[in-house]
Amino acid sequence: MILNIDKPYGWTSTDVIRKLRNVMLKNGYPRKVKVGHAGTLDPLATGVLVVCTEKDTKKVNDLQAERKEYLFTIELGATTVSFDLEHPISERFPTEHITEDMIREAVEKLRGTQNQIPPLYSAKRIDGKRAYELARDGAAVEEVDIKAAQIEVYDIEILSIEMPYVKIRTECSKGTYIRSMARDIGTMLDSGAHLTELRRTKSGGFLDGEALNIDQASEILCQYKKEAVE
Numbered sequence: 001m002i003l004n005i006d007k008p009y010g011w012t013s014t015d016v017i018r019k020l021r022n023v024m025l026k027n028g029y030p031r032k033v034k035v036g037h038a039g040t041l042d043p044l045a046t047g048v049l050v051v052c053t054e055k056d057t058k059k060v061n062d063l064q065a066e067r068k069e070y071l072f073t074i075e076l077g078a079t080t081v082s083f084d085l086e087h088p089i090s091e092r093f094p095t096e097h098i099t100e101d102m103i104r105e106a107v108e109k110l111r112g113t114q115n116q117i118p119p120l121y122s123a124k125r126i127d128g129k130r131a132y133e134l135a136r137d138g139a140a141v142e143e144v145d146i147k148a149a150q151i152e153v154y155d156i157e158i159l160s161i162e163m164p165y166v167k168i169r170t171e172c173s174k175g176t177y178i179r180s181m182a183r184d185i186g187t188m189l190d191s192g193a194h195l196t197e198l199r200r201t202k203s204g205g206f207l208d209g210e211a212l213n214i215d216q217a218s219e220i221l222c223q224y225k226k227e228a229v230e
Helices: 013-026 054-064 100-108 131-136 178-188 214-229
Strands: 002-007 035-037 046-053 068-076 112-116 149-162 165-172 193-203
Touching: 002 013, 002 054, 002 214, 013 035, 013 046, 013 214, 035 054, 046 054, 068 178, 100 149, 100 165, 100 178, 112 178, 165 178, 165 193, 178 193
Parallel strands: 046 193
Antiparallel strands: 002 046, 035 046, 068 165, 068 193, 112 149, 149 165
16 A cells, blocks of 8 residues: 655654554554555655555655655754754854845755765765764764765745745655755755755645545545455
């Protein structure tokens, strides 16, 4: 089964998988039932998380490779070590010199194929450890060799500018870090920036308007098992 889940704010993608697996185990699914997702969302992000169960877990890689769409808001003039609100503001920067034309020019530069450096607080593996594990062990950005990865931004547009906040929509490839986009916009503006809001609105053909909450997904899994037994 493939489920389009609206990941709750504050939940990790693994939290969603764990919750649904527990629901399945309590309702007669085999102990080694397979459950996986097709593309991690950060804890403070919401929106489309594609979850596959049982035989459909074989489709995870193909589903994960599909385009993603996001709506996000950045705050200019301040940054955090994770480039979102998971950590407190670590530095503040001037914004008086920033004009709307400068913002539009910086955002437009993100369009197309590019080599993007993931955030230190990410799930990227470095010498067998997750980057965020190294960060929590006290490693600084300059001490960790985070290699750039090629991504593609197919489309990007500014939806609103209400300084110091900028709301943006983007359609991009697998492996794109929206927090890195926020960081890069701040850098291009000789300032800083971090995410204040992030929602995945599309993953391949799965749309946020059709996404299920956790309770709805749990009920579908229970009903499916009940019908299979009958």
